[in-house]
Every structure is written in structure tokens, then in C-alpha cells.
Amino acid sequence: MRRLVLFGFASLALLAAACGGTTTANLGSDDVAVVGDQQISKEQFQQLMARAKKSYDQQKRAFPKAGTAEYEQLKGQAITFLVQQSEVDEQAKNLGVDVSDEKVDKEIARYKKQFYGGSDARYEKAVKQQGLTDAQARDAIRQQLVSQALFKKVTGDVKVSDSDIKAYYDAHKSQYVQPESRDVRHILVTKKALADSLYQQLKSGGNFAKLAKQYSKDPGSAANGGKLTVSKGQTVPAFDKTAFSLKTGQISQPVHTQYGYHIIQALSGVKAPSTTSLAQVRASIRQQLEQQKKNDKVTKWLDDTKKSYCNGKIKYQIGYQPNPDPCATVTGATSTSK
Numbered sequence: 001m002r003r004l005v006l007f008g009f010a011s012l013a014l015l016a017a018a019c020g021g022t023t024t025a026n027l028g029s030d031d032v033a034v035v036g037d038q039q040i041s042k043e044q045f046q047q048l049m050a051r052a053k054k055s056y057d058q059q060k061r062a063f064p065k066a067g068t069a070e071y072e073q074l075k076g077q078a079i080t081f082l083v084q085q086s087e088v089d090e091q092a093k094n095l096g097v098d099v100s101d102e103k104v105d106k107e108i109a110r111y112k113k114q115f116y117g118g119s120d121a122r123y124e125k126a127v128k129q130q131g132l133t134d135a136q137a138r139d140a141i142r143q144q145l146v147s148q149a150l151f152k153k154v155t156g157d158v159k160v161s162d163s164d165i166k167a168y169y170d171a172h173k174s175q176y177v178q179p180e181s182r183d184v185r186h187i188l189v190t191k192k193a194l195a196d197s198l199y200q201q202l203k204s205g206g207n208f209a210k211l212a213k214q215y216s217k218d219p220g221s222a223a224n225g226g227k228l229t230v231s232k233g234q235t236v237p238a239f240d241k242t243a244f245s246l247k248t249g250q251i252s253q254p255v256h257t258q259y260g261y262h263i264i265q266a267l268s269g270v271k272a273p274s275t276t277s278l279a280q281v282r283a284s285i286r287q288q289l290e291q292q293k294k295n296d297k298v299t300k301w302l303d304d305t306k307k308s309y310c311n312g313k314i315k316y317q318i319g320y321q322p323n324p325d326p327c328a329t330v331t332g333a334t335s336t337s338k
Contacts, residue, residue, distance in 0.1 A: 032079060035313070036090045040082045045320075048082065083326075092149070104142050154297060158293045160289045180273050183266075184265060185212060185227045186262050189216070195260075195263060238256065249265070
């Protein structure tokens, strides 16, 4: 499935280390870890590794052998993902997030329509290609919806004021200034002799567009008869100087740059620089700042809750603790083994 990514989803990654309660579940022999009151079974781990192998097979890559450094790294990623998933589930319960079967059904229907033309068969084929059962695919989609709902819960009170927008606009005003520009057309060739020959043909009334399509090596304009709009200061110096010094309709002699030899004709007068007003970009700035504030809030929330969660609230079965332990990067603390 196009949006189901091995060992995680974009929204899950953002909420990956959510804080849970105290570890109350018993670590059984069939578990790889316990997170709060949730147990992660060896079967869950094996299913995830099977998906990883399926991915390797599809890429025609050899799956790492058990005991190798590559295998241990992959194993650690799988365990970490399952722990993160359990944390998200527990945090969802704490915040009252509930994703019903009906919501999952609607999301699957949306997937089918958007990615598979509404075809059940194509969707089911994609599920199998990723090594998933229908139940596992539903669970993955449910988890994604839970993560999205958690993100909304955590960032629901984020607001951007008009003064925030004005301050951003003033601080980045140079981004909203459009320099002088003009429409030109040009022919780019690598040999001076050819450039000189084409220049003479043009001076004698040759068809610029036709010659550009036939000879120009510029992939961005050749098919369009050499036409393009240039902004002052945004092309190589020799080209820029010539393009903005020509009179409208005038054709330049060949101009040499690192790309070759250019013959340039000015098609329009020079358009004066302009500034996009705050009113024109207010909505886009608001959206940008809202997303930035939401991301900042989630990051702070994660930093705060990671510290709490890594304080003895995760236990690993012997031989299954990731190395390095993700908790070691938070406060120097580590999770506990059985």
C-alpha cells in the first residue's frame, strides 16, 4: 500500500515517543517487551520482520542473516517501532481518542479510490505484496488515524495572530520582492563557429524560433522556440548583463558563458521590480506559521513525555532490547531488561 511504510508512518513518527503510565503488565516468555500495561508479543515482532523480508525480496536484496550487525540493527528498529506503537495506543486512551471500525472502513474506501481506482482487487493485491493480512492492513490504517487524532489533540489550541503574521512578513520581506524581469528568447550552442553562423542567419531575417528548435541545447526553452522569462540577477552574469541591456527586439552577438554560446533577443521591455503585499500572502504565511507552531508544540510535548516514559516504564525481554537504547538519548536513562 503506497502510504504504509515499513516500521512507521509520518504521523506516527511525529508522535512516536508519547508518554504512558507505569509499567503494570507482566513480561511473559512470549513477549519481547511490555510498555505500560501493554504487552508486545514475539508474534507481533515476527510478523513485522516478515514484512521487512518481503520488502527486501521485492527490492531483490538479500535479507540480513540473524546475528549480523545489519540484522541486529533491523531487529532494533522493529522493536522500537512496536514500542512506539504501544505508546501511541496508550496515549490515545489517556486522551480519549477512539478510532471506530466505521472510520477505518471510510479510510480504506478513500485509499481504494485515491490509489487503486476504487478497485477492491488492486487494493487487496497491494496488501498482499507488502506481506500483510487484511487484519494487519486495517490495524496499520487504524494506527495512522490514531496518530493523526493525537496530533490534533496536542495542537488543537495553536493560534497565529495577525501580529505574528506581520512580524514574519517584515522579517522576510526580501522573499516577497520580485526583481526586474523581461521576456527574451535565446539559442544556446557549444561551438563559436555555429553561433556566429546562426547570428548571421538571424541578422539576415532567419526565423529565430525555428533555428532555436533546431539547434539550441537549452532543454528548458528550445522546444518553445527559445522563449523564457528572466529575472535580473538570476542567470549567469554575462547572460544577465546582455539580456537586460538589449533594446526591445534587438538581437545580441554570441555571448560566451560556461554553458556555451548564447544568442539573445529581447522580446519585451524591462518590467519594473515589484513587491507582493502582505494581503496577498497573509493566508499562506498563516498556514506556514500554524504548521511550524504545531510542530514546535509536538516537539516540546515529546521532549517532556519521553523523559517520563523512559523512567522504567518499558521492559524488554532478554535479547530484544534495542542497541543503542532509544531512552539513552533522552536523559541518559535506559529501559530495563527482564
